[in-house]
Amino acid sequence: MENNAWTVNKALILGRDHELSKRNRQDYCRYTSGKRVAGVVCDGCGEGEFSETGAALLGNFIINELNRADLNAVDAFKDEIKSASCRFLNRLLDILNFSSENLKTEFIRNFLLTTFVFCVIEGERAVIGSSGDGIIITDESVNIIDQDNRPNYLAYRVVPSGYMDFDDYNFDDLKVEFLDANALRRIAIASDGLKPVVSAGRIDEIFGKTRRQLQRRLNVIQIKEKIFYDDVSIVVFERTGEYRE
Numbered sequence: 001m002e003n004n005a006w007t008v009n010k011a012l013i014l015g016r017d018h019e020l021s022k023r024n025r026q027d028y029c030r031y032t033s034g035k036r037v038a039g040v041v042c043d044g045c046g047e048g049e050f051s052e053t054g055a056a057l058l059g060n061f062i063i064n065e066l067n068r069a070d071l072n073a074v075d076a077f078k079d080e081i082k083s084a085s086c087r088f089l090n091r092l093l094d095i096l097n098f099s100s101e102n103l104k105t106e107f108i109r110n111f112l113l114t115t116f117v118f119c120v121i122e123g124e125r126a127v128i129g130s131s132g133d134g135i136i137i138t139d140e141s142v143n144i145i146d147q148d149n150r151p152n153y154l155a156y157r158v159v160p161s162g163y164m165d166f167d168d169y170n171f172d173d174l175k176v177e178f179l180d181a182n183a184l185r186r187i188a189i190a191s192d193g194l195k196p197v198v199s200a201g202r203i204d205e206i207f208g209k210t211r212r213q214l215q216r217r218l219n220v221i222q223i224k225e226k227i228f229y230d231d232v233s234i235v236v237f238e239r240t241g242e243y244r245e
Contacts, residue, residue, distance in 0.1 A: 006121055006237045008033050011215040013222055013232040015193055027191050027233035028055040028114075030063050036122040038066040039235030041134065043191040045113035045153065054112035054155065061088050066120040071127055071178075078176040081129070082154065089158045101160040112155040117145075117189040119237060126181040128189070131174045135198055137188040138179065142198055187237040193230035197221065206236060 008031045018025060026044035031037070042059040044051030065084050069077055089112060098104040115132025128136055132151030136143045152173040156164060186207050190198075197205065209217055214236060222228050 005240050006033075006037050007210070007240050008037050008039060008235065008237055009209060009211075009214045010039070010233070010235045011218045012234075013193070013218050013228050015228050015230040015232065016222075016226060017229045018231060024050075024052050025231050026052045026055060027193070027231040028052065028059045029191075029233035029235050030059055031235050032063060032067060036067060036120065037237060038063055038118070038120040039189060039237065040066070040116055040118040041189050041191050041233045041235055042114045042116040043133065043193075043231070043233070045109075045151075047109075048113050049110040051111065051113055055114040055116075057092070058085065058089070058112070058114055058154075059116065061085060062116060062118060066118060069120070071120065071122060071125045074176055074178050077127060077178075078129075078174055081176075082174050085154055086157050089155055093158060101163065105160055105163045108155055108159055112158075113153045114155070115151050115153065115191075117191075119187050119189050119235070121181050121187075121237060124181050126179040126184060126187065127176060128179065128187070129174060129176040133192045135188075135190040135192060135194050137186075137190075137198075137203055138184055139186060140203075142203065144192070144195065144198060146192070185239045188234060190234040191230070191232060193228055193232035194234055196227040206234060207238060209236070 010029050010031055014025045028042040031039035040059050040063045042055035044055040065081055069080050093104055115134055117130040117134035117136055119128045130145050131154045133147055134145050154173050
């Protein structure tokens, strides 16, 4: 079997705000490669005391789902990712066995609220998606997803009834788009901390890097310019040739 082949790379930067306040990095990113390549970037809620936990947990779960999900239908794919993620979060909450709904709600607020963006590519199919804020780049097209500091976190769906006014939110908490992989040569997914580079029209600086070059480039930008106040996580996909099996 013959498919388009892609290289995948990632980089992470601790934002200046977190560095100065001695807080943990709240971003998480991971990728897998092979016949199917996939990547995910998660950005934990800034108000959550330990939201890096939820970012890492949900990020690992989502990338595993991306590697086994059916890529043939948009609606079925979207429903699968959303329902599987909610089952995972509910199962975690059941295991923790909170003594009250209030404690469960506080745990969700402090540990589980995270946005995420993802990409998965196999053969002629590329799928990109997002829940909450983030950045998606396809070739020269840049999509900065900004929900005005009120992200539609997927974890809101597991908040106990009565603890949140869902009417305050447009509850389209997972957006998915299917693309023709043959028509693309590069894709990047990132947390919104990358905005200073993207808004300045400098996206070419994140492409064409191999191995540690992407991480080093972001390191140099931060050391010299100190423009990343929020954490930055990015996964980059670039076409390299043909994959044969």
